Amino acid sequence: MSLASKRLLSALFAIACSIGAGAAHAQQPATVRLDYTHSGNTLTEQYAIERVLIEPLPWPGDLSQPFDNSNRGNNRLEVADAKTGDLLYSRDFSTVFGEWKTTEEANKLSRGFHESVRFPKPDRPVRVRILKRDERNAFSVAWSVEVDTDAQEVVRSQPPAPAKPMAIRVSGPSPQKVDLLILGDGYTRKDMAKFEADAKRLSQHLFEVSPFKERANDFNVWAMAVPTQESGITRPSTGVHHASALGTRYDIFGSERYVxxxxxxxxxxxxxxxxxxxxxxxxNNDTYGGGGIFGQFSTAAASNDWANYLFVHEFGHHFAGLADEYYTSPVAYQSSGARMEPWEPNATALRDPAKLKWKKHVQAGTPLPTPWPKEEYEAYSREYQKRRAALRAANRPESEMSALFREDLVHTKELFSKAQYRNAIGAFEGANYEASGYYRPAMQCIMFDRSEQFCPVCQDGISEIIDLYARPTR
Known part of the structure; x- marks a missing residue:
């Protein structure tokens, strides 16, 4: 066995057993996963339990931080004592179903989606509740089921692992760190070296962007990929269909860039x-694309010229529930017409400027709403989007799309450089896929365009989630 292999096995054993994690983590409980189906349409939702299983590895999380108080996501998991009702564990999240139900298709038919929630194994029967946001934007119970993790029907044996995890970055025992797993899809056996290089390159870039840069020692990073027969993933709009274990594909909800x-x-x-x-x-594709669902996963095309941006931007959605701040690109979602205050930390309906959620970052004298060259930006963006659509329709080389993106970013930076509040935190109208009624904190941020940094408000949102999963290194 090579020295590298011995180190990997040693690191995996240390993480799995939580060696050195202190008395509170000397014996981590097992990891419970509840699989269920979530179906419905725009108007109705149904849930049905599929199975309860015990995963192969112990619970990776910090048992001293069982409750999520971030108030993010469209849903919340609650695990409570079945007899007393005492809350034992909670986490906020969103779902693919939640995004799909905002599409036009959801007005016409019902679909079912497979979902999972995970939690540390309790020592007693529990009631698992899935909550969702109601018309008041508050969480209310959508589904509840009693679970006895010691019952005979709980699945306890698993098949052999289809791939071996690689240690990309090990900063300490899992219960004290944020554990990020990078999965590969569309990589053949011959592509495995490329996958490892992609995972190292892109995760390293993540830790060059604040606040991940300052909190790099609070993360472990792992990588694994189940080999495919063909390189690349399915892209139906171009007639490309490749089988893969994960089933990742482009053209989700009819959006050519959504993966x-x-x-x-x-x-x-x-x-x-x-x-x-x-x-x-x-x-393993060079076509621009990605996606991110809060608390579920994010995706990025690793071979695209903008892979660094895609990795970080989409991870911002998945990790911290950050909203998209752009609004001129076409999306699959339909506007409800209502302007409810978003739960995302970097978007607001600005109903009361005095109660702006990021008010601490706003300097005295900054007007709310905050002026910016909105009309000039939108006029250019309309023409830019036409050119972008034409390139995709003609299936032009990806290099031409990348060149257009570079041109757009240069133009935006030049336009914004002359604006009075270029570097201010305020309330800039245009966010959350809407030209009016929603506001973003900064004129420019990685959640708005392909710029390289998170604004201070987004950095705060990210740091809060890091603190939930890791014990900060001071």
Whole structure:
């Protein structure tokens, strides 16, 4: 066995057993996963339990931080004592179903989606509740089921791991760190060296962007990929269909750049063989694309010229629930017409400027709403989007699309450089896919365009989630 292999096995054993994690983590409980189906349409939702299983590795999380108070996501998991009702564990999240139900298709038919929630194994029967946001933007119970993790029907044996995890970055025992798992899709056996290089390159870039840069020692990073027969993933709009274990593909909800997997069971059955709390899927493609669902996973095209941006931007959605701040690109979602205050930390309906959620970052004298060259930006963007659509329709080389993106970024920076509030934090109208009624904190941020940094408000949102999963190194 090579020295590298011995180090990997040693690191995996240390993480799995939580050696050195202190008395509170001397014996981590098992990891419970509840698989269920979530179906419905725009108007209705139904849930049905599929199975309860014990995953192969112990719980990777910090048992001293069982409750999520971030108030993010469209849903919340609550695990409570079945007899007393005492809350034992909670986490906020969103779902693919939640995004799909905002599409036009959801007005016409019903669909079912596979979903999972994970929690540390309790020592008693529990009631698992899935909550969702209601018309008041508050969480209310959507589904509840009693679970006895010691029952005979609980699945306790798993097949051999389909791939071996690689240690990309090990900063310490899992219970004290954020565990990020990078999965590969569309990588053949011959592509495995490329996958490892992609995972190292892109995760390293993540830790060059604040606040991940300052908190790099609070993360472990793992990587694994189940080999495919062909390089690249499915892209239906161009007639490309490739089989893969994860089933990741382009053209989700009719958006040519949107990349997700809709096979949650396959995703979880593969991911369970590595410690993880967050997942980023790298697809072995050069076509621009990615996606991110808060608390589920994010994706990025690893071979695209903008892979660094894609990795970080989409991870911002998945990790911290950050909203998209752009609004001129076409999306699959339909506007409800209502302007409810967003739960995302970097978007607001600005109903009361005095109660602006990021008010601490706003300097005295900054007007709310905050002026910016909105009309000039939108006029240019309309022409830019026409050119972008034409390139895709003609299936032009990806290099031409990348050149257009570079041109757009240069133009935006030049336009904004002359604006009075260029470097201010305020409330800039245009965010959350809407030209009016929603506001973003900064004129420019990685959640708005392909610029390289998160604004201070987004950095705060990210730091809060890091603190939830890791014990800060001081």
């Amino acid at each position: 997700l997997t809709l096979d949650n069971r396959a995703l979880r059955d593969i991911a369970q063989y590595a410690p993880y709390e967050f997942i980023e899927i790298l697809v």
